[in-house]
Amino acid sequence: MIIRLHHIPISRSFRVIWMLEELGLEAEIIEHSIRRGTMYTPEIQGVSPASRAPAVEIDGIPMIESGAILEYLAETHPEAGLGVAIGSPTRARYLQLMHFAETQAAQIEQLNMQHVFLRDPAMASVTTMKLNTKRLQLTMRALEGMLEESGYLLPTGFSAADIMFGLNLRLARYYVHLEDYPKVLAYRDRLIERPAYKAALAKDGEQEIYAQDFYHLPEGA
Ligand SMILES: N[C@@H](CCC(=O)N[C@@H](CS)C(=O)NCC(=O)O)C(=O)O
Structure with a gap:
């Protein structure tokens, strides 16, 4: 290829x-x-x-x-073995996870727009930021409940679905406290120990999105 x-x-x-x-x-x-x-x-x-x-x-x-x-x-x-074949009993769960990752990523994307990409912070909507944070928290709570005994999102172990969420967790931590989701935090720590994750990080390049470690909601939100 x-x-x-x-x-x-x-x-x-x-x-x-x-x-x-x-x-x-x-x-x-x-x-x-x-x-x-x-x-x-x-x-x-x-x-x-x-x-x-x-x-x-x-x-x-x-x-x-x-x-x-x-x-x-x-x-x-x-x-x-990073996907799930058609006809496998875990196929429905796998497809759901691959797509649910984008439901979560959409909330992060909205928060990025409000917190870091607007030229003038006065253009941001506090109401929208609050709603997106709440929605992101709900997806984090859902993820907390989705982790399997295997330590990953499928009972059979690591898959492409974990890669989808692994990126999300790299970004979500700018807007939510991963410590509030102990299973997710342990899962994130497991993912970032993978040699392939570390090799990918070395190729990722210099990020120019985030200028601080955490973005709080504005006062009064
Ligand atoms: N659902 C698409 C989303 C792609 C997407 O929105 N990518 C963002 C980066 S995460 C982008 O290219 N943004 C550039 C821009 O908004 O100018 C996917 O999963 O690939």
Whole structure:
């Protein structure tokens, strides 16, 4: 497989780098700047029509959507056991998890917009920030209840679904206290010990999104 990846540091494209590391696959990584909007060019839009990362070209075929890319890589490398085959009893749970990760990521994305991307903080809506934080907390509580005896999200062990949520947990901690979810915290600590996670982190690049360790809701929220 010849793989080119359009990547923004500390974004959903980290999921693809991590997946590639788990599979032992090489890729050419083209790093983009979210602040400078370097994906908003006609050339990149040929691969990623909405200028979003990740976008990959696998053997010349363009593909977007981190969850779909991970599922495709899992399916084309079944020997790694990172996906769940059609007909397997855990298939429904696996698909649900792959998609639920994006429900959670959407809340983080909204909080990023309100807390870190608006040019003038006065443009932020305290009500929206409060609602998004609450919604993120609900997804964290749900995740706390979804962890299996295996220590991962599937009873059979580590899978692409854990990669989806592993990125989320890297970002959620800017807006919620992971300590409030003890099983999730232990799970996060387990994930970041994986050699492939560490190798992916080394390739992630310099992040330009967060300037502080935690973003509190504004006074009076
Ligand atoms: N559901 C998509 C979301 C892709 C997405 O929104 N990516 C963000 C980074 S996490 C992005 O490219 N943002 C660039 C921008 O908003 O300018 C996926 O999972 O790949």
